[in-house]
Amino acid sequence: MGATYGQFCPIAKAMELLDERWTMLIVRELLYHPMHFNELRRGMPRMSPSLLSKRLTQLERAGLVDRHATGNEVEYRLSAAGAELRPVLEGLAAWGVRWMGQAGQRELDPKLMMRQLALFVDPTRMPDRRNAIEFQFTDMPAKLCNWWLVVDPDGADVCDFNPGHEVTLTVRAPLVALVDWWLGNRGWSELTGSGTVELTGPSVVRRGFPHWFELPAFATVPRADVPLTVG
Amino acid sequence: MGATYGQFCPIAKAMELLDERWTMLIVRELLYHPMHFNELRRGMPRMSPSLLSKRLTQLERAGLVDRHATGNEVEYRLSAAGAELRPVLEGLAAWGVRWMGQAGQRELDPKLMMRQLALFVDPTRMPDRRNAIEFQFTDMPAKLCNWWLVVDPDGADVCDFNPGHEVTLTVRAPLVALVDWWLGNRGWSELTGSGTVELTGPSVVRRGFPHWFELPAFATVPRADVPLTVG
DNA sequence: CAGTATCCCTTATGATACTG
DNA sequence: CAGTATCATAAGGGATACTG
Numbered sequence: 001m002g003a004t005y006g007q008f009c010p011i012a013k014a015m016e017l018l019d020e021r022w023t024m025l026i027v028r029e030l031l032y033h034p035m036h037f038n039e040l041r042r043g044m045p046r047m048s049p050s051l052l053s054k055r056l057t058q059l060e061r062a063g064l065v066d067r068h069a070t071g072n073e074v075e076y077r078l079s080a081a082g083a084e085l086r087p088v089l090e091g092l093a094a095w096g097v098r099w100m101g102q103a104g105q106r107e108l109d110p111k112l113m114m115r116q117l118a119l120f121v122d123p124t125r126m127p128d129r130r131n132a133i134e135f136q137f138t139d140m141p142a143k144l145c146n147w148w149l150v151v152d153p154d155g156a157d158v159c160d161f162n163p164g165h166e167v168t169l170t171v172r173a174p175l176v177a178l179v180d181w182w183l184g185n186r187g188w189s190e191l192t193g194s195g196t197v198e199l200t201g202p203s204v205v206r207r208g209f210p211h212w213f214e215l216p217a218f219a220t221v222p223r224a225d226v227p228l229t230v231g
Numbered sequence: 232m233g234a235t236y237g238q239f240c241p242i243a244k245a246m247e248l249l250d251e252r253w254t255m256l257i258v259r260e261l262l263y264h265p266m267h268f269n270e271l272r273r274g275m276p277r278m279s280p281s282l283l284s285k286r287l288t289q290l291e292r293a294g295l296v297d298r299h300a301t302g303n304e305v306e307y308r309l310s311a312a313g314a315e316l317r318p319v320l321e322g323l324a325a326w327g328v329r330w331m332g333q334a335g336q337r338e339l340d341p342k343l344m345m346r347q348l349a350l351f352v353d354p355t356r357m358p359d360r361r362n363a364i365e366f367q368f369t370d371m372p373a374k375l376c377n378w379w380l381v382v383d384p385d386g387a388d389v390c391d392f393n394p395g396h397e398v399t400l401t402v403r404a405p406l407v408a409l410v411d412w413w414l415g416n417r418g419w420s421e422l423t424g425s426g427t428v429e430l431t432g433p434s435v436v437r438r439g440f441p442h443w444f445e446l447p448a449f450a451t452v453p454r455a456d457v458p459l460t461v462g
Numbered sequence: 463c464a465g466t467a468t469c470c471c472t473t474a475t476g477a478t479a480c481t482g
Numbered sequence: 483c484a485g486t487a488t489c490a491t492a493a494g495g496g497a498t499a500c501t502g
Contacts, residue, residue, distance in 0.1 A: 251494095
């Protein structure tokens with residue numbers, strides 16, 4: 001735990017636990033589903049492994065996170081206390097999406113975007129048992145342009161190389177547009193209608209794409225008329 | 232603003248602003264009502280004035296706080312964006328009171344307790360136009376034992392010396408019991424019934440006391456069966 | 463009332479490499 | 483996969499005194 005505030009106020013007590021850097025993001029990840037160490041790292045690529053390890057120890061000691069070892073694998077889950085932070089995190093997400101404006105250029109990380117798609121894709125809504133979707137991000141440097149999302153009934157994987165499967169659909173767009181769609185800043189039909197997003201594939205598949213994903217709940221939160229300007 | 236996370240996730244964006252030490256407590260204070268610099272200091276006695284000044288500047292730049300100068304007085308208010316953090320703070324308070332267990336001995340600050348009483352007392356519910364309530368905290372060192380809450384229609388003041396007004400009611404109790412009542416950990420009738428809290432004054436006044444205050448909303452949140460153990 | 467000015471010092475954190 | 487080990491720097495923050 002971090003430093004104390006010396007106040008009996010429950011907000012102060014809660015923040016003693018939660019206001020350390022990265023802590024809320026770890027909770028966010030584990031609200032998606034239980035995860036292994038390296039899966040958590042993928043969700044927070046800018047966090048060093050030693051710091052992640054330290055935070056997980058702190059959160060386990062505090063009782064927010066349970067560590068389940070099976071063999072030499074370790075799975076991290078939220079405890080009951082941790083899981084009850086969900087409404088707080090949802091409130092924060094709604095506030096953030098409403099007031100924190102457009103995603104800044106600097107936050108655009110294609111790997112994180114692809115990871116969200118993989119986390120929230122629903123295989124049962126897709127046309128085939130095994131689907132490969134190719135993404136071409138037109139606003140990224142060459143090395144970060146091409147990605148593939150491979151989905152089968154057991155889950156989804158992300159590759160930055162052609163996995164060799166037949167491609168069900170190709171999505172060509174600036175990453176910034178895809179992120180804006182994901183966050184709910186812009187609608188899908190607006191993006192395809194204007195040509196910002198180009199889809200290549202059978203028309204049934206093209207029309208189906210935006211419905212394959214469980215969009216985050218905050219996507220429908222109304223935006224502030226005058227969002228905060230990013231520092 | 233603190234360091235960035237480099238993620239477009241709205242929780243990450245929100246926490247870049249909000250996860251710095253003391254920030255949420257400042258928002259909490261300003262959710263009570265607009266305040267001057269020194270009034271904020273009273274709500275966060277362990278924060279140095281330079282740090283408070285720095286945080287206020289950050290929050291103003293971020294657009295969460297508005298600074299209103301009149302003459303040489305400065306009032307801090309929440310902006311619309313700041314005010315919309317209320318549900319988040321309420322969620323945090325509910326979570327904190329539910330999971331963070333009893334107030335630790337170290338968090339017991341009589342001055343902060345008296346300040347809460349002054350902030351949330353409702354003069355219209357009290358018997359006289361001017362009321363003085365004396366508090367005797369039996370578990371505090373001599374210097375911190377005796378306090379007076381003086382309430383008139385314009386507001387309430389706290390003294391650590393006898394203000395000279397006629398005393399309407401005397402409350403004699405361990406501070407820890409009063410805090411527990413305030414947080415909703417223990418009921419008032421339980422505390423008076425067991426003799427933990429002793430009231431001296433006319434019976435009408437004694438019975439009225441617990442209703443003079445607007446108890447915090449989180450006081451009614453059910454507690455966890457097994458709260459987290461404080462680090 | 464509303465802050466500044468210093469000063470010191472711990473600690474937090476990022477980066478990187480390595481292990482079983 | 484699941485972490486440790488090491489290191490150096492920067493920043494954060496507490497305490498205190500002082501100003502207009």
